[in-house]
Amino acid sequence: MRIFVDGSRLLGLLFFRYCVETVTGSGSLQVNLIQYSNVRGLDYFGSCCERVGITGCVGPCDPYFFVCYRQHTQTSGCLQRYETGAFHDSNTFTFPSDLGNGLSNPLKFSFSGSWPGSFGLETEAWDDDGITGDDKIDVFTYSNSSVAVSNVWASVQLKGRRSTLDLQFRVICDANFYQTCSVFCQPRDDSLGHYTCDSSGNKICLNDWTGENCTIAILPTTETTTTQIPSTMAKNITFITTTEATATEVSTTEISTTEVPTTEVPPTEVPTTEGPTTEGPTTEVSTTKGSTTEGPTTEGPTTEGSTTEVPTTGIPSTELP
Numbered sequence: 001m002r003i004f005v006d007g008s009r010l011l012g013l014l015f016f017r018y019c020v021e022t023v024t025g026s027g028s029l030q031v032n033l034i035q036y037s038n039v040r041g042l043d044y045f046g047s048c049c050e051r052v053g054i055t056g057c058v059g060p061c062d063p064y065f066f067v068c069y070r071q072h073t074q075t076s077g078c079l080q081r082y083e084t085g086a087f088h089d090s091n092t093f094t095f096p097s098d099l100g101n102g103l104s105n106p107l108k109f110s111f112s113g114s115w116p117g118s119f120g121l122e123t124e125a126w127d128d129d130g131i132t133g134d135d136k137i138d139v140f141t142y143s144n145s146s147v148a149v150s151n152v153w154a155s156v157q158l159k160g161r162r163s164t165l166d167l168q169f170r171v172i173c174d175a176n177f178y179q180t181c182s183v184f185c186q187p188r189d190d191s192l193g194h195y196t197c198d199s200s201g202n203k204i205c206l207n208d209w210t211g212e213n214c215t216i217a218i219l220p221t222t223e224t225t226t227t228q229i230p231s232t233m234a235k236n237i238t239f240i241t242t243t244e245a246t247a248t249e250v251s252t253t254e255i256s257t258t259e260v261p262t263t264e265v266p267p268t269e270v271p272t273t274e275g276p277t278t279e280g281p282t283t284e285v286s287t288t289k290g291s292t293t294e295g296p297t298t299e300g301p302t303t304e305g306s307t308t309e310v311p312t313t314g315i316p317s318t319e320l321p
Helices: 007-022 231-256
Strands: 027-037 063-070 080-083 092-094 098-100 107-111 119-127 135-144 154-159 164-173 188-190 193-197 203-205
Touching: 027 063, 027 119, 080 107, 119 164, 135 154
Parallel strands: none
Antiparallel strands: 027 092, 027 107, 027 164, 063 080, 063 119, 119 135, 154 164, 188 193, 193 203
């Protein structure tokens, strides 16, 4: 592939080449060559591409092309320029995918940074005559000041002095670049971020991640913290809880105040047996007062819960003389 550079633009192009090599391009202008037609087989000055015969041109042209990409406001020089191979004996033809000289169709003109929204294109057709010198066939110029980034091809037919050229173009961003090819977003799921990208290049955090780069983990929370309960239901829940607490308190009181039932033993009456009274003979004694002796009284033990009466045995009275 041969690249031609105007001497006046050499310094600028060297700087451009340096930028392209050191900075990753963010997009490209793609030019798809469709069809070329030179019905009469004439060059730029109206002469036959091949020698002139009695009835006109003897043979068809052997065209090849220079395609120059420039800024919209440029009138000379190229930011990038490609030269195709020659298409021998072809006045009218459809461009193949292989353009020769190592070029593929469509041609790609890379740019770095944001797409400016405009471009200029100049295409020259030349006749390959080999030893005798090449002849210029035609020049096609195109300029567009409002070109948006899009995957859709735009078609245009360019008319030169002797021929026509049909082509398509579009501007697309490189992978992971969005909008005007100035927004970078690469999906990832590692320590530097956990996100995917939408059609505008905005980061969409994966589940359980948040933050600008989706590096902040969302920790799971308990049900009581994360569940929102309507106010009416919350009142009901409070009421139920209070009732249960009261029930528990009552249960405790019942335990502390439980009395062991007392079994009452009905009193048993023991029949009293009276012994017979024996009276002895009466003896009169002097008027000396004697002491009176009373028999001892015996009481039975008292048992709590029952009453027992002990029978009393009568002691016979003895009168002393």
